[in-house]
Amino acid sequence: EQGTLPRYQGLSIYEKEYLAVIAAVDQWRPYLQSAEFIIKTDQRSLVYLQEQ
Numbered sequence: 470e471q472g473t474l475p476r477y478q479g480l481s482i483y484e485k486e487y488l489a490v491i492a493a494v495d496q497w498r499p500y501l502q503s504a505e506f507i508i509k510t511d512q513r514s515l516v517y518l519q520e521q
Contacts, residue, residue, distance in 0.1 A: 486512050490508060
């Protein structure tokens, strides 16, 4: 995969998608931390995200 950092190459698609969500939440933390929010995704690999 071109453009992928070597430390992430061995991860599954699910793990990569999950890390992308975590990175986005971390980046937007100042705006999100004052209230509850819902993450919506159409990625089938993240269906069980809520259970994490």
